[in-house]
Amino acid sequence: MRAEGWYCDPYGIHSDRWFSDGQPTNLVRDEGTESRDEPPPREPPLPLVPVAEIQVSDGSDLLRADETPKGRRNYMDGSGALGVGFN
Numbered sequence: 001m002r003a004e005g006w007y008c009d010p011y012g013i014h015s016d017r018w019f020s021d022g023q024p025t026n027l028v029r030d031e032g033t034e035s036r037d038e039p040p041p042r043e044p045p046l047p048l049v050p051v052a053e054i055q056v057s058d059g060s061d062l063l064r065a066d067e068t069p070k071g072r073r074n075y076m077d078g079s080g081a082l083g084v085g086f087n
Helices: none
Strands: 005-008 016-020 023-030 033-036
Touching: none
Parallel strands: none
Antiparallel strands: 005 016, 016 023, 023 033
């Protein structure tokens, strides 16, 4: 099977590089920010190291806009806690 997906950039230029059908592409990623940068014109050093993707959450860690995490004060409650009065 040919490499497909995010791999540690074998050239050491960026954190990750996208591979398609075993070939490095110009799609790169550094600290989660994607950009474009052509790979060097040589074959990538082997072995390729796949990047562990973050697991998608089931949403149980999300809050509604009107909820406040336990132990935190709700600064958007309209009380003027930020020095802004509501009349």
